[in-house]
Amino acid sequence: MQRYILKRLSLAIPTILGAVTLVFFAMQLAPGDPASLFIPPDLPPADSAALEQRINEKYGFNDPLPAQYVRYLTNLATLDLGESLRQRTLVGDDLMDRLPYTLRLGVLALLVSAIIGIAIGVASAVFRGTWIDNILMFIALLGVSIPSYWLAFSLILLLSIQVNWLPPSGPAEDPYSWDGVKHLIMPVTVLALGSAGALARYTRASMLDVINRDFVRTARAKGLRERSVLMRHAFRNALVPVVTILGLNFGFVLSGAVIVETVFALPGIGRYLVDGVNGRDFPVVQATVLLIATGFVFGNLLTDILLAYLDPRIRFE
């Protein structure tokens, strides 16, 4: 198991390094030169010249490309994520302040989507071809097809404006209170629904794949109760591809948080990214994108390890 973890880790680190490199080269695509990304267009010319000098000192955009790349890597390796052009705050500190909001939202959404998605998937596989299956799969289809912000605004219109049940937006003063729960109900629902839909569709396919296998027939033939056949024999084996999708959903939840936090005015890293993009605040954009990508790669690493734990065959591949 240790060897397997090391092997996976040795694949994850080059991927993160690659992501960092990709962002570096993407910056070269900027119209004009990369330095222009770091200067807000609405700055007075005098300020902007001073800023350009500071930026060039920090990132060395006048140096040859390899030297720039080394400096860029050094900055990142020392966790120096730069300074926000708008707020003049350290991007690293900002991200740490905002991370708890996104983590609370993301973990809850992942949990909710796993429970709902797997339950719907298993139920529709068990009742395959009946009206229950049809209705559940239609709900799952809606889940993957509905634009999340549209669902969000529909919910706000319904639950906050029509009947005043839930607060329309903003963070709660105390996240660990009943008020905090009320503030998170709509964001979590919206974020969870999309990945729950995808998960339900995969779970159903995976269950159907397993249900027709010989060992399931054997389990039935030896007289086990149907519930035991489904849960202990079929479901456990159907779980492997489901966990893979759950790992990918971690990424969808992270990127979905960008939109959901914007809609519900939650001060998480997704909202931070959008503010950075709209304010042409590139250090913010770059650091947030890299943080999310790193988180996603490590999320996938955890998924792989969990899979190897669930299914020993994977370890020896």
Next chain:
Amino acid sequence: MKAATSTRRTAGATVSGAPSDEPALVALGRKSATRTQWQRVVHEVVTNRLALAGAIILIAAATVAILAPLLATHDPRDQSLLNRLSPPSSEYRLGTDELGRDEFSRLVWGARNSLFIGFAGTAGGLLLGTVIGLAAGFFGGWLDTIIMRLIDVMYAFPGILLAILIVAIVGPSITNLIVVLAIWGTPTLSRIVRSSVLMLKSEEFIHAATALGATRTRIMARHLLPNCVGPIIVYATLGLADALLTTAGLGFLGLGVQAPAPEWGTMLSVGRNYLREAPHLMVFPGLLILLTVISLNLIGDALRDALDPRTR
């Protein structure tokens, strides 16, 4: 779909009599079996009522996009500040927006922008992904390793993130959006084509072609590519659904088509400011996006079921 069937039919007419019970993903498009395969697929999709409904919605949306100048009752950019945010009426069928522009006409023209960006971007990703996947799968070795590592890196940016990053750098415009969607769709399609090629490469008919002295280009273009068409079509359909959601999402974040050009996602994003006074500005563009995406998913699901032997 229809055109594909007819060309396949003429191509397959000279050779026939292949076994029809082989796995569809591999057999699909193989010359000897194409005729029956494609006819069966079309038949299955058309007799699937949900998929048929999806196809009708999609064709309707495409027709609206093409006939936009004829269907629109007003100029989508014409402002009438006296009639701001008015509810649907006989003059303005679906009401007006925050600048008194006719919502119906903007939706009709918006269909053109939204669908065009989605189609063009997906087509770009399809082209790039197919070429890259074919090359990686066929040549293998270091080329494959490099390509697959690169794709892993692109996968590190989940969902809409890669698109946000690129648009943040190059700036939002219709051309940039199309390029972004093409880049965004490339990794998935490359992987799908590559795995199909890997599966096919060891098949006897490829060995036979090599033995007959076919060049590598010919093997890729004439023997491997036609056999990958099935999975490519399935994922292009589902990918188009995702591309439409992504375009609208970018529009919502202010990174999509820029005002005053009408696009569904951008229109939604403006509508959110008038949630109380004019909910129709949120309802209609959202419904249109939802309907189009559902119809694409329905068609994609039906195609996959028809092509995937496991579900039969």
